[in-house]
Amino acid sequence: MATVNKSDKDRVIIFDTTLRDGEQCPGATMTFEEKLEVAELLDDMGVDVIEAGFPITSQGDFEAVSEIARRSKNSIIAGLSRAHPADIDRCAEAVKFAKRGRVHTVIATSPLHMRVKLNKTPEEVLDTSVAMVARARNQIDDVEWSAEDGTRSEMDFLCRIVEAVIKAGATTVNIPDTVGYTVPEEYTHFMKTLIERVPNSDKAVFSVHCHNDLGMAVANSLAGIVGGARQVECTINGIGERAGNAALEEIVMAINVRNDKFPYWNKIDTTQLTRASKVVSAATSFPVQYNKAIVGRNAFAHESGIHQDGVLKDASTYEIMRPEMVGLKQSSLVLGKHSGRHAFVHKLEEMGYKLGPNQLEDAFTRMKALADRKKDIYDEDIEALVDEEMAASHDRIKLTSLTVIAGTHGPQRATMKLDVEGQIKIEEAEGNGPVDAVFNCIKRLVPHEAKLELYQVHAVTEGTDAQAEVSVRLSHEGRAMTARAADPDTLVASAKAYLGALNKIVMKRQRDTVTTAAAS
Ligand SMILES: CC(=O)SCCNC(=O)CCNC(=O)[C@H](O)C(C)(C)COP(=O)(O)OP(=O)(O)OC[C@H]1O[C@@H](n2cnc3c(N)ncnc32)[C@H](O)[C@@H]1OP(=O)(O)O
Ligand SMILES: CC(C)C(=O)C(=O)O
Ligand SMILES: [Mn+2]
Known part of the structure; x- marks a missing residue:
């Protein structure tokens, strides 16, 4: 991987919204303590901006954002607010505890959202935006303005409203693909056109915020950077509304790995990505899919x-x-x-x-x-x-095949073929249960005096397809011989374990014979 010279103009600001957009998806609500843990991790990881919540939502959200702001070290702590005076004031009140706080105000700019949802004309949306950005700027220096449903908005209107909010004091302008509708080439072109056409675009950082409805959130975010954006909004594990947001770990690693072709860089400590994924997965109880890029268990x-x-x-x-x-x-x-x-x-x-x-x-x-x-x-x-x-390479008696008939209508019957010192022998026997039938079969094939002292079964690993490990202890002439064997079939493992112990007895007997003969 070639490393390129890092210049400020190519640095991508990583804005994490796990605690806001991430938490918005059904089932992902985190407790106060879990939010503090996630925020601390993000801060330590070098995340530039942490969107800690939406303070007007509830007293709990307000307190979580305030506490995260109080404890913040290096990250900017942002809170979300609608374009509404009460939202802005509540948000500013919470983030002001941070060393560096940000008010993030959002309003929809697409014809559909303005008409149906907000019941406002474009001019009303423009005036409200300007008023709300100015209101926020009266309370804090760092103000982000977002054009909800930006990618389905009309370019002419977007250019006018973006110019106006920057004039009113917005320091970051975010153009979200709220419904995950755009495609990479289109988004590059969209961002590029907007930045080129807005006369004061150099006074603000442009940002992208992509959703994954068509599975393109990460690709679109990178395309937005190519189009001129220098802030990416993303979440750990890609959690977020509906199909989720762009995954932080994917964005960060894509920027890093592809710096052979692209000049962009970020300052995330990537060695913390796996841990962050695990912490967020545990806090939200959302499992990480096995084949998830970067942090899935099959990724490496x-x-x-x-x-x-x-x-x-x-x-x-x-x-x-x-x-x-x-x-x-x-x-x-x-x-x-x-x-x-x-x-x-x-x-x-x-x-x-x-x-x-x-x-x-x-x-x-x-x-x-x-x-x-x-x-x-x-x-x-x-x-x-x-x-x-x-062990088997020394064995005198080897199992060649075994068939057992078991079930509710006993008696159970086993048919076994053994290789006894090179000679194939076959026998069948009944028993009080399949294991008993197996052991009786061995006794017929290799008659012996040894007594069964212990028979134990346990699963080597998990699952119904786990290997069964069987331990068998036989005692003979005052000596105990134990052997273990494993097989997914418990009866085969039982036969092998019994034969293992029997082989030890046979070998001991042969050793004893040799020793006695040598002595006389
Ligand atoms: C794209 C996004 O992710 S935006 C963030 C989405 N996140 C959330 O909604 C989570 C937190 N939300 C909440 O807790 C609640 O929705 C609240 C507290 C914000 C508002 O609750 P309520 O006052 O009961 O309103 P409700 O949510 O039912 O409806 C939304 C209202 O806000 C208006 N609204 C929606 N977006 C905006 C906006 N960006 N700026 C101003 N007003 C807005 C709607 O038009 C509607 O107003 P209406 O009552 O005049 O019709
Ligand atoms: C609040 C905004 C940035 C948002 O989440 C969206 O448009 O998807
Ligand atoms: Mn979103």
Whole structure:
């Protein structure tokens, strides 16, 4: 990634509205304490402007905005207000506690909204805007004016009203795509035309605020920057009205990653993005989709063998940014049915295993077979699989196949094929339950005196497709032998665990025979 010279004219001001527009979507209401936590995080992260709420909404919102303002460190704290004297005054009252406060006043400028919603003529909207901006400027130096439904407004009218509000003292002019209607090229052109046509446009910072109704909020925001905007309004995880706002983490990383082509920059500490996403998700109880850019749990995860191999050789083959840049320790190589040997060996090495070529090939084949049956392969699954592989290579008695008939109409019946020291044997047996039938089958195939002392089952991982891990302890001639085995099928795991313990007894007996013969 090439870094360009950072000049002030290319700096993009990051305006976060998680606590205002983000909180506006159904179900996202945050408590006072949660808002303070989110605001502190945003401030620490280097967010330039935090829109902390809409103070006229309720006493609670007023108090949250005031407290966030009181505790603010470096960020400007903004509050929203309608173009209404009571809103402006209440907002100014709340944000004045900040080192740097901002009153953000909004009024709709599209023909539809002015006529239907506000029941005002364009001239009335213009006069009200000018009066409200002036009223705000009497109380505070930093005033933002927003043209709600800006992208569906008439350009001639927008030019007139923007010129007037800047004259009245607006320091930031925001042109929202309130209903997520625009497309990138159109928005670039729209912003460019407006900025070029407004004679005093150099006296204010132009801002974009995009909604995601057509899934283009981030693309449109970037297009707005190309058109001349230098403030972007966005939210953590992209939460907000309806389909949400442009996601802060996506905007910030897009600006950073693409500075090979674009000169823009921002001053966000990107290593805090992952944490911010988690905090906001916890505060709102809104889960983050797995494939969400930047902060989704799959954003830096690779399951396919070809990709994993590439990433192991050089991460930049499949990663356009390093996970450390967004506050993750590393990318993750997830084992699954699409994985290849490079990733499998890498995982084994990470877990401290070193297998010979044959053992490795066997373990890999079994991992693939497991992945065909089980959705997620966890480290514990690999551990169980490899431990078993290593033990099995010494076994005299090996399970070849097992079929069990179980159900309400007993008795349960098991049919088992064993490889006993190279000889294939088959037998069937009934039992009081399927596990009993399995164990009876083993007793018929390999008659022995050992007594079952312990039988325990637990799930290695979560879910109905989890591997069952079975422990079996057999006692024989005063010695206890325990073995464990794992398989998604509990009965197969039971048979393997029993045979594992039995193998230990057989091997012990053989060792004892050799020792006695040597002694006599
Ligand atoms: C695009 C956006 O995201 S804008 C922000 C949207 N956010 C919110 O609405 C959340 C907070 N809102 C609230 O708590 C309430 O709506 C309040 C306190 C602002 C107002 O509540 P109420 O006085 O009961 O009015 P209500 O919400 O029902 O209707 C809105 C009124 O404001 C008017 N209005 C709407 N936008 C504006 C505006 N920007 N400037 C001035 N008046 C406006 C409407 O025309 C309507 O007026 P009317 O009563 O004369 O018809
Ligand atoms: C208040 C304004 C900026 C808004 O949220 C919108 O128009 O979407
Ligand atoms: Mn909005």
